[in-house]
Amino acid sequence: MTRAAQQDESFLTNVVASMIAGIFLAIPLSMLASFYFLKVPISRALKLEERSLHLAAWKWLFIPLKWLAGAGFVYSAVQAALLFSRTTRFPEQEFIYAMLYLALALLAAFIFNVVHWMEQLYQTPAIQKKLAGLQAERFVSQLINAHLAHYTDAKALHGVLFVFNPGLPNEFSVEADHLLITARHIFVIETKYKSGTIAAHATAPQWHITTAHGQSTMRNALKQAKNAAQVLARECKLPCMPIPLVAIQGKDLTITDAPTNVVPAEEIVQVIDAFETSQPKPLFSSDQVLSVLREHIATDKGALQRHIARAEQAASRAAMASIVESASLH
Structure with a gap:
């Protein structure tokens, strides 16, 4: 050729x-x-x-x-x-x-x-962030459910929304990632997915996160859990004040400056056990507490959308207030 x-x-x-x-x-x-x-x-x-x-x-x-x-x-x-x-x-x-x-x-x-x-x-980053949060919640749910047999008559709820005064102008709500009800305690557990080193001071408005990619902040998750615990105790007339816990899952996770009820997700069961052993005698019926709580659980999407809208408005007000408080005027 x-x-x-x-x-x-x-x-x-x-x-x-x-x-x-x-x-x-x-x-x-x-x-x-x-x-x-x-x-x-x-x-x-x-x-x-x-x-x-x-x-x-x-x-x-x-x-x-x-x-x-x-x-x-x-x-x-x-x-x-x-x-x-x-x-x-x-x-x-x-x-x-x-x-x-x-x-x-x-x-x-x-x-x-x-x-x-x-x-x-x-x-997209937004979906990946939500997925990581859902995976962390599933992980903690599995830990709690696997450990239920260790607590007498214990009951657990996961991913629940409590709505009070539904349909009224003064409607309000709180969300709980996990609720564990034993015969001695009620635990309100907030779960987060974050990687890096987290400075989780109990009273800080924001928690500071340090990773190899830089620094960022997150909401004080313990304050979220405390708020949910206080609302549930007040509105549901619970027999005891719920114990707020925070479980964090993430890569290369280190938690500093934190109280003992803010821990890596893998350690959440040990913290629950510590509280359980500190009060050996049963105090109330977990079935009765669960029955009272279920009266306020909302499952419809409309309630969830209103809850999200209220949370976004609250976050916006907090951001505006922070700007005003941090301004130098004189």
């Missing part, structure tokens, strides 16, 4: 390879483009941000689902194009089939887009 022929063959090979690559690139781009301007309303309607939190459980389905959606899109789009371009004795029938194939192509593109958007949301 002459050099010129070799160059021609190489050129044709590159052209064919570029065309194939262009086709494979054009297919997903065309599917994404078909719903590009509907991304926000569809994501809100299907609550994709919330659903993406559970992506890890069935993420293995997404790759084959995207391939199937892509294949279905190509096949249906090609069939629709062929039918639209064909002239037969029964054009109405051909038109109906063409529209069906077009609808299937749009459905395949819709599925591809939804999967793609959920994957994008899953990788």
Whole structure:
């Protein structure tokens, strides 16, 4: 083969390879483009941000689902194009089939887009932060549930929202990551996921965090647990003041300047045991306490949304107050 022929063959090979690559690139781009301007309303309607939190459980389905959606899109789009371009004795029938194939192509593109958007949301820092928090809560839940047998008639609640004066202008609420009710104590446990060194002073408004990437702050989680404990004791007329605990899970975690009820998540059971052994005799019925608490538990999404709105307003007011208090005016 002459050099010129070799160059021609190489050129044709590159052209064919570029065309194939262009086709494979054009297919997903065309599917994404078909719903590009509907991304926000569809994501809100299907609550994709919330659903993406559970992506890890069935993420293995997404790759084959995207391939199937892509294949279905190509096949249906090609069939629709062929039918639209064909002239037969029964054009109405051909038109109906063409529209069906077009609808299937749009459905395949819709599925591809939804999967793609959920994957994008899953990788965002906000979702990863929520996932880490949920994993920490699951870890502490497992520790508590596995240790329940050590406490007589103990009961546990996880991820509960307590609402008081529901539906009234003065409605208010508190959230508890975990509640452990034994015959001697009631524990309100706040769980956090944070990495690095945390200076967790009991009375500090903010806890300072130091990592290899720099410094940051977090809310005083012990104050959160104390507030929940005080509200529950007052509004539910509990037989004793709940004990606030904070369990923190994270990478390279070190907790400094903290009281003994702020600990790494792995140590939360030891802290509970310490309180339990300090009061050996039963004081009340855990079933009765649980019954009283359940009267105020809200499970509807409306109550949770109002709780979140109130928390955001409180955080905004606290931030504004901090600005005013820190200002130098004279």
